[in-house]
Amino acid sequence: MKIETIRGWSFVHKWTSLVCTLFLLMLCVTGLPLIFHDEIDRALTREIWTPANPGGPHLTLDEILAVALERRPGEVPIFMSFDIDRPVVNVTTGPRANAPGAEMRFMPIDRTSGEPAPPVGGEGAVMEFILQLHTDMFLGLPGMLFLGFMGLLFAAAIVSGVVLYAPFMKRLDFGEVRREKSARVKWLDYHNLLGVVATGWLLVVGLTGVINTLEQPILDAWRYTELADLVAEHDGPPLTKAPASLDAAVARAVEAAPGMELQFVSFPGSAFSTDGHYAVFLHGKTPLTEHIITPALIDAADGSFEGLREMPWYVKALSLSRPLHFGDYGGLILKILWALLDIATIVILASGVYLWLAKKRIGEKRFIEEARAR
Amino acid sequence: MKSGRQSLFRIFRYPALIFAVSVAGLVAALLVAGVADLAACAAVAAPLIATFACRLRRRRPD
Numbered sequence: 001m002k003i004e005t006i007r008g009w010s011f012v013h014k015w016t017s018l019v020c021t022l023f024l025l026m027l028c029v030t031g032l033p034l035i036f037h038d039e040i041d042r043a044l045t046r047e048i049w050t051p052a053n054p055g056g057p058h059l060t061l062d063e064i065l066a067v068a069l070e071r072r073p074g075e076v077p078i079f080m081s082f083d084i085d086r087p088v089v090n091v092t093t094g095p096r097a098n099a100p101g102a103e104m105r106f107m108p109i110d111r112t113s114g115e116p117a118p119p120v121g122g123e124g125a126v127m128e129f130i131l132q133l134h135t136d137m138f139l140g141l142p143g144m145l146f147l148g149f150m151g152l153l154f155a156a157a158i159v160s161g162v163v164l165y166a167p168f169m170k171r172l173d174f175g176e177v178r179r180e181k182s183a184r185v186k187w188l189d190y191h192n193l194l195g196v197v198a199t200g201w202l203l204v205v206g207l208t209g210v211i212n213t214l215e216q217p218i219l220d221a222w223r224y225t226e227l228a229d230l231v232a233e234h235d236g237p238p239l240t241k242a243p244a245s246l247d248a249a250v251a252r253a254v255e256a257a258p259g260m261e262l263q264f265v266s267f268p269g270s271a272f273s274t275d276g277h278y279a280v281f282l283h284g285k286t287p288l289t290e291h292i293i294t295p296a297l298i299d300a301a302d303g304s305f306e307g308l309r310e311m312p313w314y315v316k317a318l319s320l321s322r323p324l325h326f327g328d329y330g331g332l333i334l335k336i337l338w339a340l341l342d343i344a345t346i347v348i349l350a351s352g353v354y355l356w357l358a359k360k361r362i363g364e365k366r367f368i369e370e371a372r373a374r
Numbered sequence: 375m376k377s378g379r380q381s382l383f384r385i386f387r388y389p390a391l392i393f394a395v396s397v398a399g400l401v402a403a404l405l406v407a408g409v410a411d412l413a414a415c416a417a418v419a420a421p422l423i424a425t426f427a428c429r430l431r432r433r434r435p436d
Contacts, residue, residue, distance in 0.1 A: 162389075165385070165386075165389070166382060166385050166386070169380070169385045170379045170380055170385070171379060171380070174385075174387075174388040174389070174428070175388075175424070175425070175427070175428025175429075175431065176428075177428075177429075193425060193428060194421075194425065196389040196392075197389065197392050197420075197421035197424045197425055198396075198421045199389065199392075199393050200392070200393040200394075200396040200397040200400070200421070201396055201400065201418070201421060204397060204400050286407075287404060287405060287406060287407045288404055288405050291404075320404070323404065324400060324404065329403060329404055330403040330404075330411050330414065330415060330418075331411060331415075333411075333412070333415045334403055334411075334414075334415050334418065337415060337418050337419050337422070340422055341421065341422070344421070344422070344425075
């Protein structure tokens with residue numbers, strides 16, 4: 001590769017990296033505790049919570065809903081979700097079904113007694129803070145899209161880094177680190193080694209992170225196209241009488257979708273349903289399909305099954321990009337590997353900044369010559 | 375250390391192998407469960423294993 005070509009790729013690598021490095025460092029540092037969010041949430045829960053009647057019969061969903069509405073007079077149900085590790089049902093209520101997030105209230109309820117249960121992670125919300133910093137830097141959609149753009153720059157930095165790897169390795173063995181040379185050369189070799197071996201993981205985590213930043217536009221697109229079609233096919237007047245049994249609605253949805261199980265329920269009038277339907281969201285039972293949700297519409301007036309529609313490809317891509325980004329889909333071993341690769345990324349980023357400063361100090365020409373020399 | 379210049383194939387053969395193995399591991403961990411998950415994790419660990427292998431190789435006396 002000619003020196004001019006190297007300079008060109010070096011320019012791309014330098015600027016795409018420099019612009020995103022600070023944000024990438026923030027994402028790596030905040031991402032580290034997020035990998036272990038389940039474990040940290042459990043540790044942060046002040047007291048070990050046990051259900052009132054361990055092993056006892058569970059209250060029905062209708063009973064849980066009645067308990068929740070009794071505690072929040074004047075409010076309506078919006079969502080109902082279920083903890084995986086404990087017999088707890090989470091009921092989200094608000095002044096109206098289409099209330100914005102700030103007006104929603106979240107209520108975990110012990111399914112064995114109807115008593116309130118502590119939220120996972122306690123009240124401290126440390127992980128909530130870290131997650132929001134990692135997701136949008138407290139800037140909402142603009143923050144998410146900005147971080148998505150940083151992710152694209154990061155992908156460009158990885159690709160240009162791979163291209164630059166070749167000229168610097170012409171005379172070196174794979175994995176060779178020239179410790180006998182200057183600190184600059186030694187750290188260049190570490191930067192190249194860690195960068196090239198982690199390329200696959202970096203690209204997967206980086207690009208799935210970009211997809212995750214598009215969560216809101218993707219869900220909006222689904223809501224205004226696919227869900228709107230489903231609603232248009234089945235929409236009717238808003239519910240005027242007492243709704244049909246929630247348990248029966250969920251049972252009908254599960255019956256209509258063999259091989260799937262309940263994930264959450266969106267109540268009539270909420271953002272993910274129609275004015276007259278329960279939207280029962282189900283997910284698969286295999287390692288792959290458990291990340292993909294499918295909504296079933298149940299008429300809230302008479303409990304009849306109205307329809308089931310698979311999510312479009314772009315929502316499926318979003319659903320699969322979440323586990324691939326956070327690394328929480330293969331148990332503790334995978335989480336530990338994710339953390340080690342995250343630390344390796346921090347080393348790559350920090351060494352990149354060090355190399356940029358070193359190059360500024362001695363000049364690009366001398367740096368390239370020094371780096372290419374044996 | 376090589377005395378001459380290496381071909382692109384020689385330069386990229388190990389990185390390409392590690393890339394393929396680690397990406398296959400990432401996808402496989404999403405598709406399988408149980409014992410197969412361990413194999414997938416081992417594949418995901420390929421970059422770390424390769425780094426430590428390189429370090430060990432360099433430390434070995436000639």
